[in-house]
Amino acid sequence: MTPKDCFTPLKEKAVEIPAYIKWLINEKPDWQEHFSFQAFPIPLEFIDIEPALKKLDQVWRINRLGLLRIERMTVYDWHVDEKRESCVNLLYSIDNNSHTLFGTQRDQLNKDVIELKYEPDTFYLFNNQVEHTVINLDGPRYLFSLYFEEEKNYHSLKKLIHG
Numbered sequence: 001m002t003p004k005d006c007f008t009p010l011k012e013k014a015v016e017i018p019a020y021i022k023w024l025i026n027e028k029p030d031w032q033e034h035f036s037f038q039a040f041p042i043p044l045e046f047i048d049i050e051p052a053l054k055k056l057d058q059v060w061r062i063n064r065l066g067l068l069r070i071e072r073m074t075v076y077d078w079h080v081d082e083k084r085e086s087c088v089n090l091l092y093s094i095d096n097n098s099h100t101l102f103g104t105q106r107d108q109l110n111k112d113v114i115e116l117k118y119e120p121d122t123f124y125l126f127n128n129q130v131e132h133t134v135i136n137l138d139g140p141r142y143l144f145s146l147y148f149e150e151e152k153n154y155h156s157l158k159k160l161i162h163g
Helices: 017-026 051-059 154-162
Strands: 007-013 032-034 037-042 062-070 074-079 086-091 098-105 111-116 122-127 132-136 141-148
Touching: 007 051, 007 154, 017 037, 017 141, 051 062, 051 122, 051 154, 122 154
Parallel strands: none
Antiparallel strands: 007 122, 032 037, 037 062, 062 141, 074 132, 086 122, 086 141, 098 111, 098 132
C-alpha cells in the first residue's frame, strides 16, 4: 500500500468553500447525525461557485456536499465505508492536532499506516475502501466532504480526474 493507493490531491485549490465554512461555523448550525459524525449540508450551488468542484462535477457528477464535525479527544474507529467507494474531502481545521490514517494489518496487533497530511485549501480524492481512521486530539475538527451521484472506485475515478 502506498499513499497513491489511498488519496490524491486535486490540482485546483479551494477558493470559496473555506470562507463559507468559517461563516457557517460561526452561525452555529443545527448539526445532524450522519454515520456517527455530526454533519450539516452545504448548498449544491457551491458546485458552480467553487472552480475545483465545477471541474470535478463535469468529470463525475456530484450529488451532495456537507460539512462533518468530530469533537475533540475523539477517535473515529478503523473502518471501510459501506456506502462510498470514493469521495473528495477538504480539511478545514488544518491547524488541529488530528490525524487521518490508512492502514493494513501487519500481524495480530500491528497495522502499517500511511497518514494523509492535509494541506491548506486542498481537495483530496479519498479511497473509502482502504481501511482508515481519524484521531482528533484537538477539536472540534471540521471536514468538507461530498457524495457522487453514482459510486465509482477510487482508481477509476483517479484516472478520469488526472488522466
